[in-house]
Ligand SMILES: NC(=O)c1ccc[n+]([C@@H]2O[C@H](COP(=O)([O-])OP(=O)(O)OC[C@H]3O[C@@H](n4cnc5c(N)ncnc54)[C@H](O)[C@@H]3O)[C@@H](O)[C@H]2O)c1
């Protein structure tokens with residue numbers, strides 16, 4: 506059984522979730538296509554070979570473009586390598602890029618597609634929970650630079666996203682957990698039912714790649730992402746009363762800074778987990794949320810063994826946060842909650858309050 510979630514973009518597309526849905530790839534790649542470049546990470550090489558043999562049957566010329574695992578793929582060097590392969594293969598505007606891998610791979614593949622010939626079609630085949638619920642959907646593509654995370658990129662929507670749950674069976678457990686941090690994020694910003702599902706089911710079944718509960722959480726996370734991006738495709742502002750796509754950045758201001766500070770040795774979802782506790786502290790200290798909602802952040806994340814504390818110096822993080830895309834001029838802006846499911850922007854908090862929130866993090870429980 507599969508679920509189909511529509512994303513109402515300028516060119517609407519579907520996110521298909523279920524076991525075996527990779528079988529739809531030939532259809533979504535489409536006709537009148539001569540070449541397909543499958544940009545994939547090393548870890549999913551076997552899957553890439555499978556994709557090549559399926560697409561190759563239709564007389565397509567399939568180029569496998571293997572890139573490093575994880576964040577190392579999101580570099581100017583790897584981007585340049587992909588451009589070179591496309592150039593040497595004579596890749597035209599009617600050809601298609603396929604991104605096969607986790608969020609790092611699909612962020613890169615999407616940016617390759619956004620920039621080659623000023624934009625070609627691309628299809629995402631995410632192979633991590635995080636890729637399925639977040640990175641592969643919504644059209645944010647890009648790479649990192651020495652100054653920080655995702656600083657160069659483009660909005661470029663995929664033509665389709667196929668989330669084949671079977672691929673999760675090889676995903677290492679810490680990666681699965683990391684993806685769940687973005688699912689928890691969706692719970693706090695938009696769909697409290699996600700939190701209840703996790704709290705009631707318990708970690709064992711949530712972390713089981715074959716469990717119906719994980720499939721349900723993935724589908725619900727995608728639904729939040731699809732709804733949010735459809736309202737504000739390019740992060741220019743939400744509908745009346747809302748903050749639009751910036752809501753999806755919950756926990757990311759500090760989270761991205763931690764990733765950079767750790768030289769990407771921490772997983773994205775782990776850093777975002779710490780970042781969500783930080784902004785919950787911030788909201789609590791501004792009397793926006795009560796102590797119970799703050800504690801609920803720690804509890805649900807800890808129940809999945811996601812980190813809720815981080816020990817290190819604050820000043821480098823503050824400097825990195827100034828490079829966050831939500832910053833305007835010298836003013837830092839954070840996504841916080843004013844209630845469960847009600848995100849808002851908190852602009853220009855006092856530096857001392859930020860330091861106090863950080864100290865509370867480093868010290869664990871308040
Ligand atoms: N564009 C967006 O909207 C968006 C949203 C969220 C996150 N992101 C980005 O996504 C990235 C994180 O993505 P991620 O958590 O998927 O990590 P990842 O892509 O770095 O993958 C994690 C590791 O798992 C391996 N892997 C992937 N699929 C596997 C599988 N099925 N079996 C075995 N190993 C597998 C990868 O090769 C890698 O080593 C970050 O760069 C983050 O900034 C982007």
Ligand SMILES: O=C(O)C(=O)C[C@@H](O)[C@H](O)[C@H](O)COP(=O)(O)O
Pocket residue numbers: 639643645654655687750751753754757830
């Ligand atoms: O889709 C979005 O919008 C998000 O913010 C989703 C985030 O989970 C994701 O990590 C995104 O890549 C962060 O974007 P950035 O604009 O802060 O780089």
Ligand SMILES: [Zn+2]
Pocket residue numbers: 639687757773777
């Ligand atoms: Zn994220």
